[in-house]
Amino acid sequence: MSVSLHKSQAGNATRQTGNLTKMTQNQADNVTHLPDRTRQNYHDIEVLARLDVDELNSKFSHLTPQEVLELSIKKLFAGQIAMVSSFGAESVVLLHMISKFDPYIPVIFIDTGKLFPETIAYRNQLIEQLGLMNVQTVKPALADLEAQDNDGTLWQRDVDGCCNIRKVLPFDKALKPFVAEISGRKKFHNEVRADLGFFQKNGQRMKVNPLINWSAKELADYIIAHELPRHPLVAQGFASIGCAPCTSPVKEGEDPRAGRWRGEEKTECGIHFVDGKPQPINN
Numbered sequence: 591m592s593v594s595l596h597k598s599q600a601g602n603a604t605r606q607t608g609n610l611t612k613m614t615q616n617q618a619d620n621v622t623h624l625p626d627r628t629r630q631n632y633h634d635i636e637v638l639a640r641l642d643v644d645e646l647n648s649k650f651s652h653l654t655p656q657e658v659l660e661l662s663i664k665k666l667f668a669g670q671i672a673m674v675s676s677f678g679a680e681s682v683v684l685l686h687m688i689s690k691f692d693p694y695i696p697v698i699f700i701d702t703g704k705l706f707p708e709t710i711a712y713r714n715q716l717i718e719q720l721g722l723m724n725v726q727t728v729k730p731a732l733a734d735l736e737a738q739d740n741d742g743t744l745w746q747r748d749v750d751g752c753c754n755i756r757k758v759l760p761f762d763k764a765l766k767p768f769v770a771e772i773s774g775r776k777k778f779h780n781e782v783r784a785d786l787g788f789f790q791k792n793g794q795r796m797k798v799n800p801l802i803n804w805s806a807k808e809l810a811d812y813i814i815a816h817e818l819p820r821h822p823l824v825a826q827g828f829a830s831i832g833c834a835p836c837t838s839p840v841k842e843g844e845d846p847r848a849g850r851w852r853g854e855e856k857t858e859c860g861i862h863f864v865d866g867k868p869q870p871i872n873n
């Protein structure tokens with residue numbers, strides 16, 4: 591697996607690395623724009639970090655997506671949280687929110703080698719436009735590609751095997767240093783459990799779902815209000831955007847993910863397993 595920063599980030603990231611921990615800690619000490627009801631126990635970060643999922647969800651169920659992000663980034667998992675983003679159809683909302691709190695939060699982008707060129711261009715555009723300073727592009731291991739997919743056609747015969755070497759293994763390795771990940775999952779996507787909360791345990795890692803309760807309209811309104819650019823393929827009917835060979839447009843009324851692996855039983859890439867059940871990557 592290889593990891594690279596976008597070229598416009600590299601110089602700044604090198605200069606800023608030494609300040610990152612300090613900056614995050616300083617921010618953690620400053621929660622003045624959170625409402626009082628969420629500040630009451632912030633003096634004891636360790637206690638909060640030990641809370642289980644049910645306690646977290648019950649204690650913070652009233653928060654807005656931005657407050658959940660702020661709580662997670664600055665307090666609960668300060669310095670130990672990353673976002674995983676596909677830079678897909680709805681990713682810009684969470685990326686924009688994150689850029690407002692801390693543009694140095696690691697954003698992990700898995701470049702499978704099979705993405706649409708429009709996705710790579712959109713990633714570059716958002717890095718520049720939102721000022722994201724720590725987007726880490728992660729690629730599959732060359733040894734895995736040579737051993738299992740040396741002609742690049744594995745997806746035609748074994749989609750699970752292809753997703754494993756191009757997504758799952760790079761994802762696992764990239765997230766190892768972190769105790770929490772930020773996800774863009776939403777309940778209006780049919781495959782997401784109706785009772786899912788802001789926090790989920792995913793093995794040893796905590797998954798944070800700030801947008802879990804937002805509707806498609808709330809996402810669209812946010813994008814319009816902040817004048818954010820859309821992925822260019824959205825205008826062509828792509829509602830969920832993954833690898834080019836395995837993604838097609840959706841018709842009106844179809845689930846947003848109906849265009850992923852169309853004609854196959856497969857519905858997720860294998861990146862997300864929670865409570866033993868496969869979960870999609872929607873961010």
Ligand code: SF4
Nearest residue numbers: 749752753756833836
């Ligand atoms: S989505 Fe398709 S091309 Fe991409 S990794 Fe999975 S099987 Fe391979």
